[in-house]
Amino acid sequence: MPRIYLSPPHLSGEEETLVTEAFRSNWIAPLGPMVDAFEREVCARVGVGHGTALSSGTAALHLAMLLLDIGPDREVLCPTLTFSATANAVAYTGARPVFIDCDQRTWNLDPDLLEEELRGLARTGRRPGAVIAVDLYGQCADYGRIEEICRVADVPLVEDSAEALGATCGGKQAGAFGRMAIFSFNGNKIITTSGGGMLVSSDGELIRKARVLATQARDPAPHYQHSRIGYNYRLSNILAAIGRGQLRRLDEKIEARRRNHEYYRAALSGLPGIEFMPIAPYGTPNYWLTVVLVAPEAFGADREAVRAALEAEDIEARPIWKPMHLQPVFGGCRVRGGTVSAGLFERGLCLPSGSQMTYDDLDRVAGTIKSCCRTA
Numbered sequence: 001m002p003r004i005y006l007s008p009p010h011l012s013g014e015e016e017t018l019v020t021e022a023f024r025s026n027w028i029a030p031l032g033p034m035v036d037a038f039e040r041e042v043c044a045r046v047g048v049g050h051g052t053a054l055s056s057g058t059a060a061l062h063l064a065m066l067l068l069d070i071g072p073d074r075e076v077l078c079p080t081l082t083f084s085a086t087a088n089a090v091a092y093t094g095a096r097p098v099f100i101d102c103d104q105r106t107w108n109l110d111p112d113l114l115e116e117e118l119r120g121l122a123r124t125g126r127r128p129g130a131v132i133a134v135d136l137y138g139q140c141a142d143y144g145r146i147e148e149i150c151r152v153a154d155v156p157l158v159e160d161s162a163e164a165l166g167a168t169c170g171g172k173q174a175g176a177f178g179r180m181a182i183f184s185f186n187g188n189k190i191i192t193t194s195g196g197g198m199l200v201s202s203d204g205e206l207i208r209k210a211r212v213l214a215t216q217a218r219d220p221a222p223h224y225q226h227s228r229i230g231y232n233y234r235l236s237n238i239l240a241a242i243g244r245g246q247l248r249r250l251d252e253k254i255e256a257r258r259r260n261h262e263y264y265r266a267a268l269s270g271l272p273g274i275e276f277m278p279i280a281p282y283g284t285p286n287y288w289l290t291v292v293l294v295a296p297e298a299f300g301a302d303r304e305a306v307r308a309a310l311e312a313e314d315i316e317a318r319p320i321w322k323p324m325h326l327q328p329v330f331g332g333c334r335v336r337g338g339t340v341s342a343g344l345f346e347r348g349l350c351l352p353s354g355s356q357m358t359y360d361d362l363d364r365v366a367g368t369i370k371s372c373c374r375t376a
């Protein structure tokens, strides 16, 4: 039986047509008409004015930090429950990440703890350089509260929406919050360019500056002149063609992943000790990954035993992100709270969620999980 992957790329065929078009036009270098069109189309979908396509979501986060003048001696607040790229982008600039625990009800940045941290810093006369909120596993953070908290504290907000293209919060699309937002088009994301990302903002001037930084910060001169350090972060025209084909099928992909999620809920909710990542009332996720918690006492097996049983059946499943405050590399960083994320990490398992999964695949996954239960 074929291996079932966690979240493999899913090509529709339209990508090939668009890539061929790019080839025929002889535009395979970085930048070009496919890049321009991809930027316009993502911005139109998200409802933001401006965007620049980049080589990765990590590059987009790094540029966001640079555009906010984050550097050594600054602090940036971000959730501890995230992928390392969020905190790495802060560290690239020499600044220090400060980790905030997640809210049990959404698994995203806890607005109360964020407010507490900002107030605590204000009392000592300090203000962080930025707050990064992450839209975990395809669900938006609580921007109704987080935007207001950042506004009152006068701290710029960056939305790390790497995992959440197509999700919504309060009727707005993921990527429409904060000063800037980023997406990832890495191979495992809901749409992919094989590798790529985008920085978006309603502020055209910020995006213009991002483009300059991303193309080696070349000054407007006929010769190569540079007044600051630049980066080679732009996306190639060929990869943008893949992204355009993928974007046309975004709604189908969300629907397929929602269907996976409903299937898992119907099949597993009745088992003792199985709980699903909660869906917040303020929005709709894109269902990028379906994530469950396994409570060992009630289920009769722990998360790792379930993951190993799936692996034995050639099914890929992954523990949820290990919180940043528990990572050796960020060991010296401050954290506010941390026990909620640590508890979720102990029990959380991401299930195969690809948009091409068949009912047979879903049956195989659910059947293997059920067979691990020793208490039902």
Ligand SMILES: Cc1ncc(COP(=O)(O)O)c(C=O)c1O
Binding pocket: 055, 056, 057, 058, 059, 082, 083, 085, 086, 134, 160, 162, 163, 183, 184, 185, 186, 196, 197
């Ligand atoms: C939350 C989060 N932020 C940032 C990134 C970085 O994106 P990329 O892999 O495109 O650099 C990812 C995914 O890989 C992610 O999941």
